[in-house]
Every structure is written in structure tokens, then in C-alpha cells.
Amino acid sequence: MAEAHQAVAFQFTVTPEGIDLQLSHQALTEIYLSGLRSWKKKLIRLKNGVITGVYPASPSSWLFVVIAILATMYMRSDPSMGLIAKIQEHLPVSQSLSAQCQTVVSAVLFSTLLWFSLIFTMRMCLKQLLSYHHWMFEQRGKMSNTTKVWVALVRIFSGRQPLLYSYQGSLPNQPVPAVKDTVKRYLESVRPLMTPDEFERMTSLATQFESSLGNRLQWYLKLKALWASNYVSDWWEEYIYLRGRSPIMVNSNYYGMDFLYVTPTPIQAARAGNTLHAFLMYRRKLNREELKPVSTVIPLCAAQCERMFNTTRTPGEETDTVQHWQDSDYVAVYHRGRYFRLRMYSSSRPLSPREIESQLQRILDDPSPPSLGEEKLGALTAGDRIPWAKARKEYFSLGVNKRSLDCIEKAAFFVTLDDDEQGMMGEDPAASLDRYAKSLLHGKCYDRWFDKSFSVVIYKNGKIGLNAEHSWADAPVVAHLWEYVLATDSFQLGYNEEGHCKGEVDASLPRPQRLSWDITPECQEQISQSLAVAQALADDVDFHVFSFRDFGKGRIKKCRISPDAYIQLALQLAYYRDRGMFCLTYEASMTRLFREGRTETVRSCSNESCGAWDLTRRLLRQASEKHQNLYKHAMTGAGIDRHLFCLYVVSKYLGVDSPFLKEVLSEPWHLSTSQTPVQQVELFDMVNHPEYISCGGGFGPVADDGYGVSYIIMGENMMNFHISCKHSCPQTSSHKYGGQIRQALLDMLQLLCPDQREPSRTDQSQTKKDL
Template identity: 85%
Template sequence: MAEAHQAVAFQFTVTPEGIDLQLSHQALTEIYLSGLRSWKKRLIRLKNSVITGVYPASPSSWLFVVIAILATMYTRSDPSMGLIAKIQEHLPVSQSMSAQCQTVVSAVLFSTMLWLSLIFTMRLCLKQLLSYHRWMFEQHGKMSNTTKVWMALVRIFSGRQPLLYSYQGSLPNLPVPAIKDTLKRYLESVRPLMDSTEFERMTKLASEFESSLGHRLQWYLKLKALWAANYVSDWWEEYIYLRGRSPIMVNSNYYGMDFLYVTPTPIQAARAGNTIHAFLLYRRKLNREEIKPVSTVIPLCAAQCERMFNTTRTPGEETDTVQHWQDSDYIAVYHRGRYFRLWVYQAGRLLSPREIEYQIQRILDDPSSPSPGEEKLGALTAGDRVPWAKVRKEYFSTGVNKRSLDCIEKAAFFVTLDDDEQGMMGEDPAASLDRYAKSLLHGKCYDRWFDKSFSVVIYKNGKNGLNAEHSWADAPVVAHLWEYALATDSFQLGYNEEGHCKGEVDSSLPRPQKLNWEIPSECQEQVAQSLAVAQALADDLDFHVFSFRVFGKGKIKKCRMSPDAFIQLALQLAYYRVTVAHDREMFCLTYEASMTRLFREGRTETVRSCSNESCAFIRALEGGEEKKLHMRLFRSASEKHQHLYRMAMTGAGIDRHLFCLYVVSKYLGVESPFLKEVLSEPWRLSTSQTPIQQVELFDLVNHPEYISCGGGFGPVADDGYGVSYSIVGENMINFHISCKHSCPDTGAHKFGAQIKKALLDLLHLLCPDQSESKKTEASPPEDKKDQ
């Protein structure tokens, strides 16, 4: 095979005359250039680690301190107050070193210690400044003098031109809330969901827990908080994600969509070329730490970015593990049941988009058939984890299967060339979006590699999308990557008039390498079983995606209301109306994801959006009370939601604290009826907002059609809903709703209709003069093909 010969650097044959050695200069050159690239990356990492290690100072500041100390010494003053002389006394005596030279060396050592002390002091000051969160609780437009002074000090101590990880050492640790405060807030959150008898029983359980076991468990958590960078994150990753034994497809993985109204090119290979190249450009910036740290008013933790590329989730019988490799110079590609390794570097340089397109087209044109059992092999990653772990250990630990599996798992990321056409198209664009969402979330249940950190899907008509594994990072981190890829693809790389990628092609590029497999019949049976489990899960999924274009955050802000609080109250109202339609009239425990990345290694916290205030407002609204009462309760519910969100972001949430207390109780082997009941409560309404983080990459004023519909996820509870929403520009809100067909009380389209009605009703209540409730939604623009 040509691929095999190109991978060999030299050949030798033993003959009667000796050893006949044949060297391949091309292969040796490739090895040399690959090694050179690897060493360059190591040097860059070393340089960045030095710069990050001394931040907020700079390495050059050391020279300034040394020169300043030496200059003062030559003016016959001693800035060290005798310390330089003390250091000189303890220097090793050397015959070749003069007294003056010893003095200079002592001064340099003192200067270095002084410089390190200043860095430590600056970092400590910055850490204390970043621990101040009162600015979040101040009214919009009314900044206190304390906060103004604080912002000035943050700018002074933050240094200049920070790298991606520059702030990591200065971020504060996540605090452990007082157990009394957590229990109080928990009881407040469940009060509207329980009758008096149930609430009294839960109050008693909480009181007994606090007075007995609670403080003992709290002591262990405080001990961990002193020792670990974050007392939640490692346990959250292990017990919430990696120890889950059910399929990660639908239950854990999530997706991101392409532009809603624009397809930059209808050529599949061309779209793949630009998209893959954009991802690799992002990886290069990530390795060099050239990505600007994400910040609100203060910087956010960037630790999750470290495992974005070259990462996979490896199945285990009891728990999975996340494996990350420092580098990978190829990607894994799936097409029509076959797996390929595609090298993305040639002679130490990154392939151009046109060259990647050329290589992708080679894969598309490859006439070879899948090996027996290869076509649906990816179903193993979509089914239950224990069978996959056992099969992997038995059939993929040696030989050709191990080598091929290693190629997939060690790849920079995974790419699927899908034969389907997706996107907003056809006579029923609404239904096509629903199919598009389902395709990204689960596909055919075997044509994605769900264990990879993320998989890129390129459809036949040029549409693309993303499926991401959840354990290694949360959606905002992946969304940042996805925004960069979409913007770079369309606005920087672009396409020629025929729709192909720009640039030239090196025709000597080696062909993509088709992976080989030897799948025995017993393994194929397990693949079929995993596929059956995954297919049943996919078939049960009901999805609805729509863009709400009657109004957006622009009008909501004009009414002096938080857009997120407004949408959350609309979701509460919609859920209440759905239950009333089924003669249940109830509220439910609602999960809204909030980040805790203001702290080191922070991930998420839960905002319990269903509150006493929100329930009181909805009951008054649906009960026909007078409008003044509606308005007062509406404002009160909105302010309460904003307060809960800020509390969650600043480390005063409820659920992560209770979760960690439960983990400690399990380690100690003690049972807590209170914690057991709290952790078993179902989240029937799970919600998440996906904000646009890099607004500067998209010109929504001049090019409003270049917007993504965001992304979504599956339902958390069998009888509940998963709702993801993204606020785009001033006049659009995108919604992704999921639930299960098997539950007779849920329906994604039914819930979507109630959300639209609730949004209109709330705007009419809040700003009747601006309400456009009588207007129908404008039809979306047609999908454009920019050739």
C-alpha cells in the first residue's frame, strides 16, 4: 500500500554480502521537520510559562530592579539595609572572584529576591482585589465610590498584555458557604414546590442534619478548600460525568449549530477545508496563549481550555477517564463507514485550507468499502459505558485494532463527513431545524465519535455543526472556539467564485490513511447491542428549535428589565400553563446554569429559577389580579432572579455545596436522609443561556444574516424539558427545546408555543406601548449561498 510505504523512513534487507540499507530522504526530512516543530512548541510553552509565572510583572522588570539596586549602591547608599553584605558573607569563597565581583553577585541575588517578593506581593494584592464581588450587586448605572476605587486598583495590579493563563495564579479559591446559609436558601427554594406538610418535614430533616452530621461534613470540605484549588470541580467531573454508566449521547453531550440563514459554500470538501483550518488556527493560538483572557469586569478562569484539543474520554467499568495529549498533527475523519487519519502538517507547516479541501475530497472520492464491523463501530461510544469498557479491553488493547483506536483517540479532533443535507431549508424550515438539531446531537448513533472532546460534522450541502463531550469543559468554552471557527471561516479565509477554498495545492501530499480493523463477530454483536440502546434513546427524543423574532433584548432593556430574568420568567409561565393544560397546575424545580469561573478552576453552579416570587407573580397573573399587583410582583420576581444569579456566580450557591457534602458522607460511609432526598430531586426544567462572547467577530448590523442559532442539549428528566436559548443582537432570541416522546405530558412543539405566548404576554404587561403582540413573526430570510 502506498500509505504504508510513505510512513517508512528506511528499509533494510539482510543479504549474503551484508545489510542493504535504503534511506528515504523525504521521510527523514519529514521526521526532522516534525521534530523541529515539536521543539519550537516546547520553547514557546517554556517562554509562556515564564511570562505567566511572573505575571503581573514581566521578565524584563527583573533587569530594571537589578540596575536600580546597583545604581543606588554606586551612590554609596545601601537599599538592602545590610542584607547584601550578609549575602556576601555566605557566598562560597573563590580565589578567582574579586571583592567587587562578590559585591555585584550579592546585589544581583538580593535584587532577584526583592523582585520575587514584589511579584508575590502584587499577586496577593490582585488576588484580594479579584475576591471583591460587591460590584455585581450594585444597581445598573449607580457605581459606588468603593467600586470605582476597586476598578482603578484592578487596572493597576493587572499588568499589561496578559496571556491566556496569566491570571490563573491570582484568581481566588471558591469559598465554602456556611452550612446554615446553604440550608436556609435551600428551604427557601423548595417552599413553592411543597405543601405545608411536606415543607415542615423537610425543614425538620434540614434542622437535624445541621445539628448532627452537617458540621462534621463541613469540616472536611473546609479542609479540602484549604488544600485544593477548587473544592468542587474534581468531584463534579468525576461523579457527575465520568462515573455515569448510561450513554453520554443525548444524556450528556451537547451541540452547536452553523449560521442560521447563510451557507458560505455548498461544496462539502471546501467547507471542511476552511472549518478544519480555522480550528487548527485556534489551537495554535491556544498553544501560544495568544487568546485574550475572557473577562466580564474581571478575568475568568481559563483552566478548561487546556484539554480542548487532543483529548478523549476513555471508558472504564466503574469510571471513565479523560486523557489528554500535548500535541497531535492529524485529525480522524469518518465517511461512509470508514475511518481515516488525515495529516494536517506537511514539512512542519500547517496545511492551507485548499490543501485540506483537496485531502477531504480524496476521502470523499475513495471507493473502498468498510472493513467487516467498521461501519457502525462508533455506536460503542453512543451506548452504555460498561459494555464499551469491556469490549475495548478485550478487542482493542492489542494489534491492529489498538493502533487504529489510538489514531482516533489521539487525534486533534474528530470530523464526520455526513451524506445528509441539513439546515433551514425546504418547504418546512421549522421542521428542518428540528431535524438538524437531532442530527447534531445523535446523528445515526454510529457516525460520530462521542468520546472525543468535540466532533465536527460537515454535511453534504455545506452546512456544519459541532457535537461536544461534556466532562472536560462546559459549553461557553466550546462556544468560544465555535464562534472563532465560524467567523474565521467566512470573514477571514473565505472562498473563491466557484465556492472552493483559496490558495494552492501541493500535489505531493500523501493520501489520507485508511484505518484498518479486525472486528470479530462477538465484538460486532456488542456493537449491534450498543446501537440498539442508542437508537432507542435517539428515537425517543423530541426536539424543537425556533427563532423568536418579534422582539429581543433591545425592547426588554428599554423596559428596564434583565433579559435573562425576563426569559426565565417566561419559561416559568410557559411551564405552568402546560401543566394546567394537563390538569396538574404545578411548578417544578428549575435548573439554570451559572458559571463560577470568577474563581480558580470554577465550572458551574445552579440558579434555582423557580422562586417564591416567580410563583407568586404567575399565580397573580393567571388568577386575573389587578395590573398594578402584576407589575409589582413581576419586578420583585425579576430582582429575585438577578440576586440568585449573582449569588451563584460569587460562590454562594446551594447545589454544589450540598453535592460535595453528599460526596463526603459517602466517603465516610454515613447516611443522611436529608442529603439523599435533596440529591434525588428531579430537575424537570433544565435551562441554559449561550451568550455570544466575541461580539467583535460578527457585524450583526451590516450582516445580520451571519448569526448562529446557538446550540442545545437533551432533557435531564424523563418527564421534563431541556431548554437552551441564545440572545442574538437586539431583536432575536433562539430556543432549543428537548423532551421525550415516551412521556405523555411533554411535547417540544407544545412547550415552544407556550414560550412564544408567554414572551408576548410579559412584554405586553411590562411595556404595553411597545408590545407587538398583534404582529405575526416575519418569515425568515432564505438560506443564502455565498459562492
């Protein structure tokens, strides 16, 4: 087989004269360079580990402490108060050293111990400082003296030039809220959604839980919080994501879109060349920890970044697992039903964008058909998890199938060269955006590898997109990567006049390696069954994507209201107008202020938001302030749902039933919402180049009779919305709900800021023309 011959570095035959050994110098050179690259990475990791391990001090500060101690001893002073003499008495090599050498060695040992003690003290101080969150609850522009002192101390103890993971050891653990506080907030959140009788019944269940079982379960959670880095995250990953047995396509995975108005090049291979090279640049920065830690006022946890590349989700019959490898020098590529292994390095250097383009063009020009059963193999990752786990064990655990599957799973990431054309185009740009979203969310149900940490999709017309698996990280982490790739592709790498990548091509590069498969009829039958399940799920998704350009966060801020609260209230009003009722609403909030934090739920449907639809300015402002308060509590570890979820997990471990927890955890989220934050504003010039605007991303509906809404606030004058629901539910329609959102945004602005001039049709037309 061709791939076997390419892997052989030497050949030998046994002859009457002895062993005839023939070495391949090119293969041995590649092995040497690959090993050299691997050792360089190990040394970089070791160096960064030392720097991060002593942060907020620096390794050079050790020398400063040693010199200071020796200098004071030279001046006939003993800063150790006798400890250096004690160390000298117990030196194991004291007899072989002179008295002066013994003193110096003892002083160095004391200095080292003192240095470690100072580092520990600084870290503990910084950890306590980062546990202070009162600054979030102060009015904008009015900072208390306590917060001012806190800001100064944080700057003193934060150190200089931090690496990506420098703050990990100083981040506080996520606190466990009191049971009574969580129960109180829960009852407050469901009060507007229940009848008096229902609320009285729920209050009774909650009171009974709080006074009996709740305290017992809480004790176990506090014990876990003392022992584990985060009392929520591991259970959240396992029970919410990895133990789910339904398809992860649509139900869990999410997507990110390309620029809305610009396609830098229409050449598919060229766009792929720059894009893949930008991913390698980001991975290089990630491995070297050269990325700046993401921060608000204080740094956020970066633990989720560790599994960004070289990661896959492996199916199991009871639970899946997330597997991560330290390094991978290739990507897996899918095109027209065939799988390829594309090496991204040559002689220990990364391929240039032009070389990647050339290699991908070889794949595009390859006329070979897919082997039997290969074309729709990816459907196994799109269907139910148990059949995929059984098929993987039965058909992919030995031989050529195992080698090819390992190649895909261990790849840096997955790439699809799609034959379709997508983006905002044609006579009906609105409908084309809807098709674009559905393509990124599920494609043909077999042309993505949904288990990979993320799959990059390159369309025939040069448009790109991304589909990400959810268990290993949350959307803001992937969004940070995606922002870097889009900006690097267009503003740093660029294209020549013909639309090709810049640079030269090494003609000696080996061709991409075609993966081989031996798909049995029984395996083909399982592929067909998984595809049928996935196709039914994909066909049921009703998606609508639209840009709101009448105004943006600039005008909302002039009304002295939070843009996120404004949008959340608009979503509530739109749902009420659409369905004639309010519903339990999920808004994702991050808890990365804490070590290994992930998300918390903001229950944005509140008494205040439900009472605001008399559409009075005062009630809207009260609802906005309530929402902001809920969001801040969620961010600072005082949310409701993760605490209740963990209490429920403990109750299952103990084998006890709680009617209260069971009912709480079974409540459906009819409106699931999330904002995609723009984290690296400095990478984009939205004033001079507003056409370079990402459309954001989206996800599928959480409930069969509900909506999934993702939105991104771009610059001062634009907001993009991604709305999903299911065709099978006659009460929901993504387009109808989208229209209600648009009208709610306009109505609220007119109420809050009636003196602000509405943009005229001429203004809007000119804006669209400029874009």
C-alpha cells in the first residue's frame, strides 16, 4: 500500500553474503527534523512552566534575592536571624567544603527558601484580591475608595508581561452559594411563570428541601470545593455533554461565520491556504503561551485553551471521553467523499500559505472516487452516540480502519473542502444567509467530523466557516481563535493580484496522503442508519439569520441602558408578542473569573421584565437594572442553576430522591440565548472598514417547542441575530420571531429615547451602500 511504503525509512533483505541494508536519507532527515521540532517544543514548555510556576515573580528575581542576602552578610549582618547557621550545621557536604563555601551555600539555600516564601505570599495575596468582586456592582463612573485601593493593589501584585497561563495558580476557586440564597433566588425567578397554586406548591417543595436534604447535600459540595479546583466544571462536562446519548450535531455543536460582506478571494484553495496557516500561527502562539491572558478588569481562566487543537471526542456506550494529544503536525481533510492526511510541516518548519494552497489544490484536482462506504462515513459522528460507540469498537479497532480513524482523531483539526457555494449572495441574500447557517450547523450530515474539537469548512466560492464541538470549551474560547484567524487572513497574510496566497512553493513536497478504509456491508448499514437519524434532525431545523442595522449599541448607550440588557428585554417582548406568554429563559454567562470556570445561567425572565411590557420608561429601566444585577451575580459565583445541578448530582450519588431538585432540573428552556462577544477589537477597524464584519455564530434550539437565539453586537451601529427552532413545532417560526425581535428593538428605542431621530430611509440606504 502506498501509505505503508511512504512510512518506511529503511529496507533490508537477507542474502548469502549477509544483510543488505538500504537507508532512505530523506526519511531519516525528516525523522531527525521532526524529533528536533518536538524537543524544541518540550524545552519551550519547560521554560514556560518555570516562568508560570513562579509568577507573579520572575526567575531573575531569585538572583536578586540571593545577591541581597549575600550583600547583607558581607556587611556583617544576619538577615536570617540564625537560620543560615542552622542550615550550615546540617549540610550533608559540610566536611568537603571550606567554611566560607559552606556559608555561601547555606545563604543560597536560605535565599531560595525565602524566594519561594515570597512567591507563595504574593500568590495568596493576589488570589485574595481576585476574589473581590464588589467592583462589578458599583455604578459606572462612581468608584468607591475601597475599589480604588483594590485596583492599585492588583496592579502591584499582578506582575509584568504575563504568559497565557500565568494567572492560573492565582485565580480563586468558585464559591458554593448558601442553599437558602439559591432557593430564594430560584423562587424569585419562577414567580412570574407560575400560577398562584403552582407557586405555592413549589414554595412548599423548596422549603422542605432547604430544611432537610439540602444541608446534607451542601456538605458534600463544600467538601468537593475544598479539594477540587472547581466544584462544577468536571460534573458539568461529564453529565451535560459527555453522557448525552443523542446526536451532538445540532443538539450540542455550534458554528461561526465568515465576514458578512467580504470574501477576500474567490479561490477555494487560496482561502484555505491562508486560513489553515493562520490556525497554525495561533497554535504556535498558544503552545508558546504568547497569547495575552483574556481579561475584563481582572484576568480570566485560560484552562479551556489547553484542548483547542489535537483533540477529539471519543464515543462510548455509557459516556464519551475527550482525548487530547500534545502535538500533531497534520490536518485531516475531507473532499467529495474522500479523506486525506495533509502534513502541515516540512523540515520542521510550517508550510507557507502558498504551499498549503498548492497541496489542497492537489486534493481538489484528484479525480479518484471514494472507496466503498467512505463517502458518508462521517454520518457516524452525526447520529446517536451508542450506535457510533458500538460501530467504532466493532469495525474500527483493528487494521487499516483503525489507522485511518486514528489519523482523523489525532489531527490538529478537521477540514472540509465543500463543493457548495455559501454566504450572503444571489437575488435573495436573506435566504442565502439562512442556508449558510444550516450548512455550517450540519452540512450534509456526513461531510463534517462532529467529534473533532472544531472543523473548518472552506466553500467553493472562498467563503469559510467553523463547526465546534462543545464539551471541551465554550463559545468565547473558540470565538477568540476565530477572530484571530479572520483578521490574520485578511490583514496580515493577504493575497496577490490573482487572488492566490503569497509566497513560493517547494516542488518537492510529498502529495497529501489518501486514507484507506475497509468498510464492511454491516458497517455500511450502520452508517445509513446514523445518516437517517441525523438527516431527520437536520431537516427539522428552521434557521433565520439577519442583520439589524437601524441602530446599534451606540444609540442604546445614549439611552443610558446596557446593550445586552436591552437585547434581552427585546427578546422577552418579542416572545410575548409571538406566543402570548413569558417563558423560562436561559442566557449564558461565563464564570471564568474563577479557576476552571465555564458558564452559569442568567434567568433573564424576571418579575421586572414581565412587568415592563406596559412599555413605560421607568419599568424598562428597572427591568434593565434587574437583568444587570442577575448577570453580575451569575459571573461572581452566586448563580442558581449550576449550584442546583451539583446538588442534584450529589443526590444521585447518595441514592436519595429530591422532588424539588427533580422538578427544577426537568424544567424546559423555551428560550435559550447567548451573546457572542467581540474580544479582540484591536484586530478590526470597524470605522474605516465596516465591511470586514463577522456575522457571528449560532446553535440549534434547546427545546423542541422553543427558540435558540445567538447575537453579536458589531461596532456601534450593527447587531446580528441567529435564530433557530424546529419545523415540527407549529407554534414556532424563526422568521416570524425574527420579525418580532426587530420590531421590539425599534419600539423600545422609541420609548426610551423619543427625542433621538430615527434613521431615515435615505440614511439607511446610504449606510447599506457604504457597507
